[in-house]
Amino acid sequence: MEEVLYNILGAVVTFIVAFVVGMTYGGLTRKITARVQNRKGPPFYQNFIDAFKLASKKTAIHHGVMHLMGPAFLMVSSVMTLLVVPVLSGNNWFPNLNFHGDLIFLLYIMTFGPLGMALGAGQTGNPNSAIGVTRGLSQMVGFEIPWVMALVALMIQYKTTSITGLMDAQAQTGTWLMFSSPFAFIAAVMAMFGMFRYSPFDIVGAPTELASGPVSENGGKFLFVMMSSGSVFTFAKLTLYIDLFMGGASNLVILLIKTFALYMIPVLYGITSPRYRTEQAVRWFWGWPTFFGLLAIIQAVILK
Amino acid sequence: METFSIIFAIFLGGAVLTYFAGKLSSVVQDILFLATVLVPTYLFFSGVSIGSSMPFSLEGISLLWGVNHFGWLFSLIVLGLGSLAAVYSVGYMKGKERRGYFYLNFVLSVMSMLGIVISQDLISFFIFWEIMTWSSYLMVIYSGNDVQRIGIKYFVFSAIGAYAMLMAIVIVHSVTHTFFIEDMIQAYGQMSLQLQIWIPILFLLAFAVKAAMMPLHVWAPGAYSNAPMAYTSLFSGALSKMGVYGMVIILVTMVNRLPQGILFREVLAWLGGITAAMGTLWAIKQDDAKKLLAYSSVAQLGYIIVGVSIGTELAMMAGLFLAVMHALFKGTLFMVVGAIEKQTGTTNFTEVTGLIRKMPWTFFAALMGIIALAGIPPLGGFIGKWMLYESLITSDHYLLVILIFFSSTAAFLYCYKFLFGFFLGQEEKEWAHVKEAPATMVVPMVLMGIFMVVLGTFPGIVLNPINNGLMDLGYVDSYKHLWETSIIFNSWGDHVILQPILYSIMGIFIFFLIFVLWKGYKGTRYVTTKDISSSGEVPKEDENLTFSVGFMQPFMRAVAPVMRRQMDKYYTGFANGLEGLFDFVRRIYTGNAQTYAVYVVVFIVIVLLFKDVLF
Numbered sequence A: 001m002e003e004v005l006y007n008i009l010g011a012v013v014t015f016i017v018a019f020v021v022g023m024t025y026g027g028l029t030r031k032i033t034a035r036v037q038n039r040k041g042p043p044f045y046q047n048f049i050d051a052f053k054l055a056s057k058k059t060a061i062h063h064g065v066m067h068l069m070g071p072a073f074l075m076v077s078s079v080m081t082l083l084v085v086p087v088l089s090g091n092n093w094f095p096n097l098n099f100h101g102d103l104i105f106l107l108y109i110m111t112f113g114p115l116g117m118a119l120g121a122g123q124t125g126n127p128n129s130a131i132g133v134t135r136g137l138s139q140m141v142g143f144e145i146p147w148v149m150a151l152v153a154l155m156i157q158y159k160t161t162s163i164t165g166l167m168d169a170q171a172q173t174g175t176w177l178m179f180s181s182p183f184a185f186i187a188a189v190m191a192m193f194g195m196f197r198y199s200p201f202d203i204v205g206a207p208t209e210l211a212s213g214p215v216s217e218n219g220g221k222f223l224f225v226m227m228s229s230g231s232v233f234t235f236a237k238l239t240l241y242i243d244l245f246m247g248g249a250s251n252l253v254i255l256l257i258k259t260f261a262l263y264m265i266p267v268l269y270g271i272t273s274p275r276y277r278t279e280q281a282v283r284w285f286w287g288w289p290t291f292f293g294l295l296a297i298i299q300a301v302i303l304k
Numbered sequence B: 001m002e003t004f005s006i007i008f009a010i011f012l013g014g015a016v017l018t019y020f021a022g023k024l025s026s027v028v029q030d031i032l033f034l035a036t037v038l039v040p041t042y043l044f045f046s047g048v049s050i051g052s053s054m055p056f057s058l059e060g061i062s063l064l065w066g067v068n069h070f071g072w073l074f075s076l077i078v079l080g081l082g083s084l085a086a087v088y089s090v091g092y093m094k095g096k097e098r099r100g101y102f103y104l105n106f107v108l109s110v111m112s113m114l115g116i117v118i119s120q121d122l123i124s125f126f127i128f129w130e131i132m133t134w135s136s137y138l139m140v141i142y143s144g145n146d147v148q149r150i151g152i153k154y155f156v157f158s159a160i161g162a163y164a165m166l167m168a169i170v171i172v173h174s175v176t177h178t179f180f181i182e183d184m185i186q187a188y189g190q191m192s193l194q195l196q197i198w199i200p201i202l203f204l205l206a207f208a209v210k211a212a213m214m215p216l217h218v219w220a221p222g223a224y225s226n227a228p229m230a231y232t233s234l235f236s237g238a239l240s241k242m243g244v245y246g247m248v249i250i251l252v253t254m255v256n257r258l259p260q261g262i263l264f265r266e267v268l269a270w271l272g273g274i275t276a277a278m279g280t281l282w283a284i285k286q287d288d289a290k291k292l293l294a295y296s297s298v299a300q301l302g303y304i305i306v307g308v309s310i311g312t313e314l315a316m317m318a319g320l321f322l323a324v325m326h327a328l329f330k331g332t333l334f335m336v337v338g339a340i341e342k343q344t345g346t347t348n349f350t351e352v353t354g355l356i357r358k359m360p361w362t363f364f365a366a367l368m369g370i371i372a373l374a375g376i377p378p379l380g381g382f383i384g385k386w387m388l389y390e391s392l393i394t395s396d397h398y399l400l401v402i403l404i405f406f407s408s409t410a411a412f413l414y415c416y417k418f419l420f421g422f423f424l425g426q427e428e429k430e431w432a433h434v435k436e437a438p439a440t441m442v443v444p445m446v447l448m449g450i451f452m453v454v455l456g457t458f459p460g461i462v463l464n465p466i467n468n469g470l471m472d473l474g475y476v477d478s479y480k481h482l483w484e485t486s487i488i489f490n491s492w493g494d495h496v497i498l499q500p501i502l503y504s505i506m507g508i509f510i511f512f513l514i515f516v517l518w519k520g521y522k523g524t525r526y527v528t529t530k531d532i533s534s535s536g537e538v539p540k541e542d543e544n545l546t547f548s549v550g551f552m553q554p555f556m557r558a559v560a561p562v563m564r565r566q567m568d569k570y571y572t573g574f575a576n577g578l579e580g581l582f583d584f585v586r587r588i589y590t591g592n593a594q595t596y597a598v599y600v601v602v603f604i605v606i607v608l609l610f611k612d613v614l615f
Helices: A002-036 A046-055 A065-084 A103-123 A127-158 A163-173 A182-196 A220-245 A252-271 A278-285 A288-303 B002-021 B026-047 B069-092 B099-118 B122-140 B147-176 B181-188 B193-210 B219-226 B229-253 B261-285 B289-310 B313-344 B360-374 B380-394 B398-422 B439-457 B460-472 B498-517 B553-558 B560-564 B567-588 B593-609
Strands: B053-058 B061-066 B487-489 B495-497
Touching (some): A002 A220, A065 A103, A103 A127, A103 A220, A103 B380, A103 B398, A127 A288, A182 A288, A278 A288, A278 B553, B002 B026, B061 B122, B069 B439, B122 B147, B122 B181, B122 B219, B147 B181, B219 B289, B261 B398, B261 B553, B289 B313, B313 B380, B380 B439, B553 B560
């Protein structure tokens, strides 16, 4: 019993860290985007203000059961991802569910939320929501291919499918996987563009076309849960990349430096890019990223 | 074993009685039908112990029926799904015509499938196989639509498979002089290499037709969607598994012993993978739910074929687990479509929308089925998918695993299309009158939905019989090193522990659900799907906001080049070519005696001219 309580406490702490970091990154992104576009931009803590405003609102209307459950579904996938990904290496503070699932499980639990959310968005009856969902799912089929190729390359090279196993492999050899399996890293980073949905892959939300897509009928607490889920998910995904390719992080500061550096890749690429059409986005992922994925697999087979 | 005789006597007698009972009253017919399916099911699981057998002889040929663990696993699918589908059928067939015809063929199908899994000799196997083909063919043409195109296509492919199997049986008999499957397997090692290669090919051809493997799948979409939905759940869920059943036996007992067997298995696995990918893409394109599920069945059977043809322990377990899961979720989904068809009269996504509030239980069943199909934890589909991926990765099939991953990610698209098309989206006045389906239809669906949830956390319930069945086929016991009741391992020792995952998911879900609803829920009111902000404006009552036409258009544009080639077109081209040939042959017979006289003269001239060469 004590162990369970301890685990729950660990999970809550992890969640709070992820929430704060994710929100701050979101705010910084807004600031950076503004500066690149020669605007002043909101302060970096603007996201917190938005979030707490939304959280304190009362809910007036709903569209039915699935609509009510949509945000909770979304949160399940973000938090589960966060719990399965080891936050700090060589540290017993955040054990969570690290040893209970592996990479394939992670891939699937990461799709749980968007699908649940899609059901919620579907019940609102707003056509923009459904269009956004179909775009999002299409894009997912696109970027999952190079992403899975990169992961498969890592798995076969080190003969393990668990994240902790791959981290141990890096600790033993002393080289980060981004240097020992460069092609896998390139493919994974390219897939990350799709995962984070910044331009040119912001086809799901698509502000000017779809009026923010799947979230469009949600406000107040619904939007707050979605927003925080997004922040937590961002943090979890970045941590996963760090764990897999950059040797993990032994303390919070290093973790923040590494994740922020990685996060800037899709953000900076996105600021100056226009938006793709859906089929262009899907095909983009099946071009160069898949080619690098193939190279990664070939490299892994040769080096195995 | 007398129980076997009693079971089959009840099946046969009950089928005929049910057929004629329609003349008396429909209630008597329903009860008789249910009894005919449920009583033998009860007898089989209570009275027949695994390992029992019944030898008998017919016209001097000695035959053998018996149950082993592997057959028992498939009888579980057949009779389990069969009974649930039977209960569902009673509700589905209410008020429909030709009920006797339906019930008769339904019972015969269940009987023949049970017969297949207990047949230990090739003669009864073949006879039951043919009864299965015939009864399913009669179901396919039940509605009378498109009998020419769909019915004939199904029958031609089944016939090709059956003749191949018959040929193999004759060859085996000419070598071994016995029909027992056991003897065939024994003698296989001593056969000439040519026979060793041809016998599996002929058998696999027959099984691949039923398992709808590319390029022999073209009958499936039409046949699945044309049969009554109550039967299609059995057709796609159980009947197609008979192909898998045969395939596993042939692969394990024959192909594995061949030094060239690896090539066989690779080709089969790749065909399965391509089947999965193409089936998925075509499923996304369909606007009719029946067609969508039919293509999806083809795709799902592709995964199963990949699993069983890779043939490592984990892959085999994955394939068989997916077979059980597919029976469950595809059975459920076809039942859902049947319920919607009964209540609304159509199965087209572009016509029906927004049923979630009218048919909540059906939606629940559909949701469970879809989550299981998509392979998302914590439902049972995930276990099968996980095992399949891990088995492919650990057995060096790196490109195949990418192909499989592509198709199962793309499957999300049609999963969402299915749920959104029927249940979500705009509620329209046209469907305001729709009520929930009757209890006899809802209960089987919901039961299967719940079972899928249970299997997601305790897969050991099904993995145990699978393990026993595989041990029958000569695999080693994999308990504790590939699976436990709620833990699954791969062969590198990585694992997923399912119970804490289920509890965490439930915990997080409930916490945030309460967070959203806390204090606020009573103050909220339900608003219709017209009461939304569409681009900042509130739409008017008569404004059409339904989104269902061209649902996955952008994605289809992205994959358009792959979909230009269609197996169906090649077959049609082949058929047209043959027709042209026959037409030419027909023209020789002009019906004019003068022409025939010319033929005779020409023939004699040719003989005279070439007599030195010819004689």
